[in-house]
Amino acid sequence: KIEKNPDEIKNNLQLADVLFNQTLIEEAANSYRKALLLDKRQYDAKVGLASCLMDLGMYHESQEVFEDLFRQGYEGKNVTSFLNFLVALDDIKNLKGSQPKKMPIQMTYAYRFLYIFDSRKYKEVLRYADQAIILNYKADKAYFSKGAIYTKRQGYQKALIQYQKAIELNPSMADLYARAAYASGKIGNIEQELSYYRKAVESEKSYPGYAYSLGEILLKKYGDTRQASYYFKRAYEMQSNNYDYASIYGRALILLRNYEEALDIAEKLIRQDSKDTRGYGLKAWCLLEMKQYQEALALYQKIVEMDSTDLSAINNMGFIYEKVHNYDKAVATYENALKLKPYDVNTFFTLQYLYRRQGRYLEAYNTIKEILRIQPGHSGAQKLLPYLERNIRQ
Numbered sequence: 226k227i228e229k230n231p232d233e234i235k236n237n238l239q240l241a242d243v244l245f246n247q248t249l250i251e252e253a254a255n256s257y258r259k260a261l262l263l264d265k266r267q268y269d270a271k272v273g274l275a276s277c278l279m280d281l282g283m284y285h286e287s288q289e290v291f292e293d294l295f296r297q298g299y300e301g302k303n304v305t306s307f308l309n310f311l312v313a314l315d316d317i318k319n320l321k322g323s324q325p326k327k328m329p330i331q332m333t334y335a336y337r338f339l340y341i342f343d344s345r346k347y348k349e350v351l352r353y354a355d356q357a358i359i360l361n362y363k364a365d366k367a368y369f370s371k372g373a374i375y376t377k378r379q380g381y382q383k384a385l386i387q388y389q390k391a392i393e394l395n396p397s398m399a400d401l402y403a404r405a406a407y408a409s410g411k412i413g414n415i416e417q418e419l420s421y422y423r424k425a426v427e428s429e430k431s432y433p434g435y436a437y438s439l440g441e442i443l444l445k446k447y448g449d450t451r452q453a454s455y456y457f458k459r460a461y462e463m464q465s466n467n468y469d470y471a472s473i474y475g476r477a478l479i480l481l482r483n484y485e486e487a488l489d490i491a492e493k494l495i496r497q498d499s500k501d502t503r504g505y506g507l508k509a510w511c512l513l514e515m516k517q518y519q520e521a522l523a524l525y526q527k528i529v530e531m532d533s534t535d536l537s538a539i540n541n542m543g544f545i546y547e548k549v550h551n552y553d554k555a556v557a558t559y560e561n562a563l564k565l566k567p568y569d570v571n572t573f574f575t576l577q578y579l580y581r582r583q584g585r586y587l588e589a590y591n592t593i594k595e596i597l598r599i600q601p602g603h604s605g606a607q608k609l610l611p612y613l614e615r616n617i618r619q
Contacts, residue, residue, distance in 0.1 A: 234263050234270070241273050242305040245312075250277050253309075268294070269303035275338075276306070276313040284331040288366070291334040295373070296400075299341050310338065329356035330363045333370045340374065350374050365394035365401075372404060381411040399429035403438065415446050426456070433460035437470055440477070450480045461490075468494065468503055475507045479514055487511045502528045502535060509541065518545045536565050540572070552579055570600050577609070586616040 226236040241256030254277035260270035271294050278287035301307060314335050317328070332353040340346045350370060357367035372387035388405040395401065406421030422439040429435060440456035443449045457474035464470055471490050478487040488511050494504030509524035522545045528538040539562045546555035559576050563569065573596045580589035590613040596606040 232263060234260050234267055237263070238267075238269060238273070238303060238306070241270070242303075242309065245273065245277065245309045250280050253277050254281070266297065266300075268297065268300035269306040271297075272301060272303075272306040272310055272338075276310040279331060279335065280313040280316050282317075284327045287331065288334050291338060294338065307342075310335075314339070326360050326362045329353045329360060330366055333357060333367060337370055337373065340377070344378075347374050347378060365391045365398070368394070369398075369401060369404075372408070376404065376408060379411075381408045384408045385412065397428055399425045399432065399435060402428060403435055406438070406442075410442070410446075415442075418442060419447075426459075431463065433463040433467070433470060436460040436463070437473070440473070444477065450477055453477055454481055465493070466497060468497075468501065472503055472507055476510070479507075479511050482514075484511055484515050500531070502531050502538075505531075506538065509538070513541065513545065518549055521545060534565055536562055539565070543575070547575075547579065552583055555579055556583075568599050570596055570603060573599075574603075574605060577606075581613075586613055589613055590617055 226233070227240065230236065237256050237260040241253045241260065244250075244253035244256060254274055257270045257274035257277060260267050261274065264270075271290050275287050275290035275294065278284075278290065317331065317335075320328075330353070333350055336346050336349040336353060340350060351374060354367040354371045358364045368387045368391035372384040372391065375381070375384035375387060385405055385408040388401055388408060391398070392401050392405065402421045402425035406418045406425060409415075409421060410418035419439070419442055422435065422442055425435040426439055436456040437460040440453040440460065443456065444453035454474065454477040457470065457477050460470040461467075461474040471494055475487045475490040475494075478484075478490070488508060491504050491508035491511060494501070494507060497504070505524050505528050509521045509528070512518075512521035512524065522542060525538045525542045525545070528535050529542070532538075539558060543555050543558035543562065546552070546558055556576065556579050559572050559579070562572050563576075566572065573592050577589040577592040577596070580586070580592060590610075593606045593610050593613060596603050597610070600606075
């Protein structure tokens with residue numbers, strides 16, 4: 226099969242699984258490597274390769290593959306690769322006196338992988354990590370692993386302590402700073418969160434994810450659009466084909482009224498994938514901020530044609546109709562939005578305003594009553610209710 230179709234990843238995986246089953250571990254490892262040459266994100270090939278390396282006693286190499294797996298997130302599809310991992314785990318558990326100093330950290334990584342499927346295994350992760358710390362072999366990785374488990378179990382204060390201990394031992398590891406930043410944010414220490422993200426960015430300047438995360442903190446928690454834009458730009462320049470980086474940088478540029486550059490990014494996104502609505506959405510919002518209402522409206526209509534459930538585009542259409550004083554179409558558009566999100570108080574509140582603009586006080590009154598039914602403490606609706614009751618009586 227491989228001779229006929231050498232680029233078919235599935236065939237290389239199947240051959241690797243057969244070789245592993247026949248205890249031809251080195252040959253299996255080579256087949257998994259070939260699959261990864263075809264697709265470096267092939268999750269099952271990474272699981273298989275990590276298992277082979279673990280079985281061969283190549284613990285350092287196995288741990289590097291596991292670290293790559295943990296960064297990537299769970300994407301497994303091949304049950305056999307997971308079963309091979311269980312076989313490899315049993316093999317090293319049965320070893321007596323083989324590389325005793327290296328064994329605990331390997332078992333820490335193995336159980337971190339197993340924790341993905343069985344959360345009860347967290348105790349084994351912590352136990353083996355503590356053994357590695359006592360032996361002082363890769364203690365920074367052991368503290369890191371304990372922090373990762375505490376984070377997953379929402380014990381953010383405990384996680385932060387572990388990350389800080391790891392940082393003392395390995396102050397150049399960017400991922401440690403990023404994780405310490407995340408844990409700091411979760412316990413409400415925003416200044417420390419910001420400080421750690423800055424250190425992550427400076428420790429690994431070539432990785433866009435840290436710059437992106439730092440930009441988000443600056444924008445969402447500090448409202449500092451200008452500084453956020455600087456870091457979004459860094460992430461975007463490192464990986465300009467990433468929709469998330471491009472979109473958020475484009476949005477920051479719009480907030481800074483740098484419309485020309487934002488439009489340029491939007492056009493690149495549209496050229497990159499004309500079937501993805503996000504490029505059109507970015508361009509439409511930019512045109513909306515530039516008060517080019519008709520051009521923006523045409524784009525939002527295109528988005529809704531592509532995805533009739535895009536509530537943001539529908540609401541923005543209603544906003545434009547309102548701005549150009551086409552209240553009938555604005556009302557119809559917001560009523561359509563309520564079909565997608567029937568209990569959206571903000572849409573109801575906008576509708577009552579439009580009803581009042583048209584002198585439709587009974588409909589406005591009924592809309593206010595609906596708002597108070599959904600959210601009894603809505604102060605705006607409470608204030609308007611007596612006014613609308615008087616208008617209805619008159």
